[in-house]
Amino acid sequence: MSNVPNELKYSKSHEWIKQNNDHELVIGITDHAQTLLGDLVYVELPEVGQTVEQGDESGVVESVKAASDVYSPVSGEIIAVNEELEQQPELVNSDPFGKGWLFKIKPNNLDELTTLLTAQDYQAHIE
């Protein structure tokens, strides 16, 4: 059973979204996703300042045998990326909801959050 924290929102493509405040969302990939991929060896992140639409490809997570795109769950501007992942992609495996976060977005439209899944919905989605 993979961990699906209750306080987060989720996308069907296995990103999690944490709302720090109205101007800052943190994005990562779920425990379920990192388990499927296996040991990550590389994380490609978007550039700070880049604007993205909901559903845009905004990064890649790579293991030895697979590579998977990361989709932006909302529209907005990238305001930070987790630079530690450049040297330590394994943080995504060891702490997907904490030190393994990928990037932060300043959202254009908070209403988009309502299109995302709750923890319960996501749990059902991956079963």
Add this chain to the structure above:
Amino acid sequence: MLIFNESSPKRHAKSQIPATLPEVTGIPQNLRRQTAPRLPEVSELQAVRHFTRLSQLNFSIDTQFYPLGSCTMKYNPRGVHALASLENFLQHHPLTPDEHSQGFLQCLYELQEILKAVTGMQGISLAPMAGAQGEFAGVAMIRAYHQARGDHERDEILVPDAAHGTNPASAVMCGYKVHEIKTGKDGDVDIDALKQALGPKTAGIMLTNPSTLGVFERRILEIADLVHKAGGLLYYDGANLNAILGKVRPGDMGFDVMHMNLHKTFATPHGGGGPGAGPVATNERLLPYLPVPIVGKNKDGYYWQGNVDCPQTIGRLSAFMGNAGILLRAHLYARMLGRKGLPRVSCYATLNANYLLARLQEVGYTAAFPKRRASHEFILTLKQEAQDYGITANDVAKRLLDFGIHAPTMYFPLLVPECLLIEPTETESKQQLDAFIDAMQAIRHEMQTNPDQLRTAPHTLPVTRLDDVKAARELDVIYNFAD
């Protein structure tokens, strides 16, 4: 030990290098190299011994059986290699005028004719240097065809989900979007999904037949009809041509363009990863777009055709004539087999595959498509074994290496869980197949009695399982001379 560790300063293979270093007067100092490259400095014997020893760490067709699905690892006849290595071929410069190149050109011309006969197509270009480049050429021809007709809306290539990864990659290189088509439960393309996907955006579809699932696409004529009615063209991936060689032809199935992998079907050696050759064949419709050069024939003999003779060509895709020496080998192989030998290839490749499939099921393995006839290859799924014993397809593949048998293709196609794709080829004897079955039976026994023996296999090779994660995280791709 690396060759660099065997070096000593100023040692060299004396009989191989010019005796003197002439003074270089014509090159300005600022364009000159100031420090010598750190290449190996070894004697001839050291080099020969080092690389001979390295060779002995390899599996190869000459030493092992390769039941490697989708790769057609058959015997590479030595006579073919010897004849392609005649001085007059080896020392011949590619830009030599045609009148001095008639021997080579004649061989290539004959190969074009033989390939037309076995594909049922009207035109051949031998230029593409591997299967993937053949795919690129074929899709580029489809693109050129639509553009010549002013049909600019078609921007999508359909590819079954079971396709080889090069198919979508080649379509994207040609500037197309890729639309995946699902496979039905019986291994054939899901016709309803195909119908839904077809439309005014469809430029074409890329299919392998028999498919990568090891079964013949039974409704191929219907598929061809549907695609053509939608205004699209059909591309045939020749990866599995060994299954039908000399019996049925892509041209008759309704395909418009295709490539062949001569390093599979026509027995040229794989060389540890290449070279290959991926000629393209086409029907009347795409004839003008074939890549150049092509070998032509007129009253004076054989000659190279280029852009002038083929004004609508998609152009050249290499500096000279593709992988010329591989083409020559394929020609020599085809001449040895001849009109009767070519169809026997598919007969016996199919016999060997179906025999293995029947016997491995007897031993307890599960076929992915038990109700289907195997083509020249078939898929086992180890889903049940994974559940019952915690053994993966990878474990079985690695353990086979200890039995002196190369691993089958694993985890491809992606849609069959824990799969092994097995292709014996026609050149393997019944004894060899039986030895493989015995090994698979022994491995099955080990799953129940000593599963750790499988999980940690191989045990008898120069190395055990390698740490791929370390290799990717701590990249070490060139030797650090400071070490």
Add this chain to the structure above:
Amino acid sequence: MPFIPHTDADVKTMLDAIGVNKIADLFDEIPPELFIDELTSVPSGLNEMELTQLIRKRAKHNKIPTCFIGAGAYEHHIPAAVWQTASRGEFMTAYTPYQAEASQGSLQLIYEFQTMMAELTGMDVANASLYDGATALAEAVLMAVRCNRKSKSKKILMPLSVHPHYRHATHNIVHTQGIELIEVPFDQTQGIINLDALTQYANDDITALVIAQPNFFGNLEHVDELTQWAHEHNILVVSVVNPTSLGLLKPPGLWGKSGADIVCGEGQPLGIPLACGGPYFGFMSCQQQYIRQMPGRIVGRTHDANGKEGFTLTLQAREQHIRRGKAKSNICTNQGLLVTAATIYLSLMGPQGLERVAAHAHANLQQLIAKVTALPDVEILFKAANFHEAVLRFKHPVKDIIKQLGKAGILAGYPLTEYYPELGECLLVCTTETKTDADLEHYVSALAQCLQKHNVNNATECVRSD
């Protein structure tokens, strides 16, 4: 049945095990209307003896005159040990080294090859090969577009002094992805890129500049200035080099202040026979920061489960078998066996051998130029320094010269009339270390004779028309 080992008894046992009566029954899922009759247009099979007799005869129609053509494929001495070792079945008939444990020989060899190419080109990392020099350039252009994040234009400066076949192949491969190759003219006197021709692009968004060293004409470009200019304008430098020349010439990694970004080229000069045009191999190396954008296979060193050193393919998530439509390239099969030969060749040559081979090739060209330009009506077209090729201009049609020298058993050179008609009657001639003083003498005397004959003929015609 060539190469099929089955006895009748085997076939019967096997059919019984399957539960069918005859082999044809195994094809019962194929629509019956698709089956063909005999392949009547294919000749009957030959055994090895018959084939040998036929092909030996045919090979004689493939002449091997003394070769003064280069133009991208070069005749060099190849030590016997190179192919006797590379042709061992364990190298030649091995599959791609996906099963690392069963392929340590090929994998270690590729690691050594990558190291040698990185050393020769002065770059950080190298891949395991591409098809040939022309496709390596196409891949390098695609790679430059991925690497240059400051540029959005997908515009590449492609000098006309780059091999025409390389330019054409590159265009044919990259144009479908919206990449534009902008032709840059060369200086008509020097035969190299003139920095002034580039300045008009100083304010444009340009992705990369291609620099061939030596260029197609055998001339040496001012690589430091060109690289410097490109980098000052956020343009990446893609360099195309002849690996033999790097025994003498400054490696691209040291061009300008920061070196070229991507290096590629044709590996054929490194122990690969001319062989009518292939198989050869393309090579590619680059700066460390771009390694994930590099196409093709890469081998890395790691440890096995017992801590023993070993080699494996790495960064495979870039490749088509994992990344499918999003792969960096569609390349799968590469030129493994040629890389095997090249690695052995470079080990036998060593730094001294490569330098001497390059120096002899260069010295032979200087000698040839001195001799032929002493003849009337022959001039060297360009003033720039050369490596081992040069353009000669004649007053007579080069077609006739090629024909006449062909009769004397000489390949006179590669005519430039098709791709560079504006240059007049020109031949690109090449000498490598294989050319003896007698060969050079033979070339000069045959040429002198040809020109003399031509002059006499012309003179006779003039007399007649008078």
